[in-house]
Structure formats: structure tokens, C-alpha cells
Amino acid sequence: MVKVGVLGLQGAVREHVRSIEECGAEAVVIKCKEQLDEMDGLILPGGESTTMRRLIDKYDFMDSLKTFAKSGKPMFGTCAGLILLAKHIKDYDEPHIGVMDVHVERNSFGRQRESFEAELAVAGVADNFPAVFIRAPHIVQAGENVEVLAKHNERIVAAREGQILGCSFHPELTDDHRFTSYFINMVKEAKKN
Secondary structure, three states, X not given: OOEEEEEOOOOOHHHHHHHHHHOXXXXXXXXXXXXXXXXXXXXXXXXXXXXXXXXXXXXXXXXXXXXXXXXXXXXEXXXXXXXXXXXXXXXXXXXXXXXXXXXXXXXXOOOHHHOEEEEEEEOOOEEEEEEEEOXXXXXXXXXXXXXXXXXXXXXXXXXXXOOEEEEXXXXXXXXXXXXXXXXXXXXHHHHHO
């Protein structure tokens, strides 16, 4: 059984754990950087990216997260997690983890009260995935090695670059586990190699 960590500093941690377990994998809430060594894959949940960055710095996670990404083990960032993975963030000089060749814009779908759901066609996942957008970012630009998996109103909202997966929405806030299952299959494939 593969072990998938969920960075447990802030955000929809329990919901990701439930989704991972529904897909038949072992979920571990990551509270200290040493736990990363035992994981086959890692999910960076949604939440508030600035707060998450502060906590990553406070608990000295940044170098370990970058090392994890370089190791070839899959990482999946949802909403704020996508912002953490992006190499470029609009109106910011520096990226956070900076391992996915995308340019993201924070809160590009509006504030909390403008949250919405939309049915999306997500390549490799589903033709009708129920996506929940809450203060969501979107990918303004994707590098040449980035595969665009989904768009909403012409904005890129899901993409993959090698072992790095990111989406603007919250797949964990639904009872549809197909997106999590897609990631767990990435983890299984990576573990074989």
C-alpha cells in the first residue's frame, strides 16, 4: 500500500485524508519534516497560501519540501497548494517551493463570497468532475512541459508537469474521489520506477 502524506499545517487536511483512504491508500498527516522521508507522495492542501508559507518557515519545512520534489516523488497542490508549487506568482518576487513551471494569479475568481461549483472535463480523470472553487487561483501561463488538464472559462485550473500535479479547486470537498485516485496512481507509478 502506498503512503501519501498531507501537509498538516493548515487547510482542508482531514478532507484529503478521507479522500486518500477512500482510494485505498494510507494517509499520514505531516506535522514534522522528518515524516516526509517515509512518504511515497505528498498533498499540499488548500488553505491560505501566505499563512501556510509562514508556518512552513516557522517549522523549517521549506528545504525538506524542495528535497521531496527533487526526489521524483509525486506532489499534488490544491488551491493554495498550487500557489506553493508554482515557479511564478503574479505580483510576488519570489516563489514558495517553486517546482512547477506555471505562472499563477491568487484569488483570481474573486473573494470567499464568490465561491462556486462547476462541472469540469479533467483530462485523464473525468468528463464531469464537480469542482469547488473557493478564493481560487488560476494558472495564467503554463511552461512547455506542463500538460493542461482542465480549463474553466478559458482559464487553466488543473495541470501536471511530470510528477507535480496542481489544481485551482478543492477535489477533497466532494464525495468524488476520482482526482485523488488519479494522483494515487501517479504515486504508484513513481514507486515502481
